[in-house]
Amino acid sequence: xxxxxxxxxxxxxxxxxxxxxxxxxxxxxxxxxxxxxxxxxxxxxxxxxxxxxxxxxxxxxxxxxxxxxxxxxxxxxxxxxxxxxxxxxxxxxxxxxxxxxxxxxxxxxxxxxxxxxxxxxxxxxxxxxxxxxxxxxxxxxxxxxxxxxxxxxxxxxxxxxxxxxxxxxxxxxxxxxxxxxxxxxxxxxxxxxxxxxxxxxxxxxxxxxxxxxxxxxxxxxxxxxxxxxxxxxxxxxxxxxxxxxxxxxxxxxxxxxxxxxxxxxxx
Numbered sequence: 001x002x003x004x005x006x007x008x009x010x011x012x013x014x015x016x017x018x019x020x021x022x023x024x025x026x027x028x029x030x031x032x033x034x035x036x037x038x039x040x041x042x043x044x045x046x047x048x049x050x051x052x053x054x055x056x057x058x059x060x061x062x063x064x065x066x067x068x069x070x071x072x073x074x075x076x077x078x079x080x081x082x083x084x085x086x087x088x089x090x091x092x093x094x095x096x097x098x099x100x101x102x103x104x105x106x107x108x109x110x111x112x113x114x115x116x117x118x119x120x121x122x123x124x125x126x127x128x129x130x131x132x133x134x135x136x137x138x139x140x141x142x143x144x145x146x147x148x149x150x151x152x153x154x155x156x157x158x159x160x161x162x163x164x165x166x167x168x169x170x171x172x173x174x175x176x177x178x179x180x181x182x183x184x185x186x187x188x189x190x191x192x193x194x195x196x197x198x199x200x201x202x203x204x205x206x207x208x209x210x211x212x213x214x215x216x217x218x219x220x221x222x223x224x225x226x227x228x229x230x231x232x233x234x235x236x237x238x239x240x241x242x243x244x245x246x247x248x249x250x251x252x253x254x255x256x257x258x259x260x261x262x263x264x265x266x267x
Contacts, residue, residue, distance in 0.1 A: 087111045120203070123248060127147040160199070162174045203252045
């Protein structure tokens with residue numbers, strides 16, 4: 001059907017635009033009825049943002065090459081790390097109510113920002129740290145010292161390119177800190193950096209999304225008061241101890257070898 005193939009090519013086409021594809025011979029409301037009968041049916045989705053460079057063949061080839069290399073590293077030897085911002089006013093984005101009844105939430109406009117650092121293997125969280133400071137070089141170094149002590153000789157830390165800004169040939173900040181590299185080297189841990197826009201290959205991105213969506217935001221006080229650091233810390237600790245060991249294998253399966261990126265036609 002011309003309507004379906006047009007929408008497959010352009011998911012953002014409106015009913016009016018689709019109607020024009022068939023010479024305006026049907027009403028816009030009829031377009032919706034046709035699409036509802038399609039197999040598989042069309043459903044409304046939130047778009048996944050892509051930055052322009054992710055669409056280029058050069059970026060895709062670099063990512064494929066990186067994946068071929070990382071697959072030679074045993075999954076049990078890989079440690080992925082990432083940092084995420086958590087705000088004291090993290091509130092649910094969605095809710096449910098009866099038709100015609102809006103959902104109102106009390107939420108402070110400004111709140112303290114915390115930085116959550118997580119190092120994880122496929123079966124467990126190796127180390128985590130919640131800080132009220134930004135992930136600058138000093139903080140990365142501080143957390144790395146504690147994390148390295150929990151790692152085994154022969155492990156590989158897979159890191160994003162935090163600190164590689166501008167055109168510096170030899171970056172020295174954040175994940176590229178010489179002190180950090182030396183700390184892991186002494187422990188017998190090697191470092192492999194993700195390719196540009198490596199979020200598609202980092203399982204910790206999924207962990208952060210799960211933690212925020214299903215554990216932190218649902219606990220946001222209904223009266224709009226801010227979450228205290230101790231409350232956030234308790235929620236994070238419970239998740240890392242009790243939930244992460246069972247969710248991490250799925251996150252690794254989806255991201256570590258590029259399964260999601262291939263399924264979603266990003267590569």
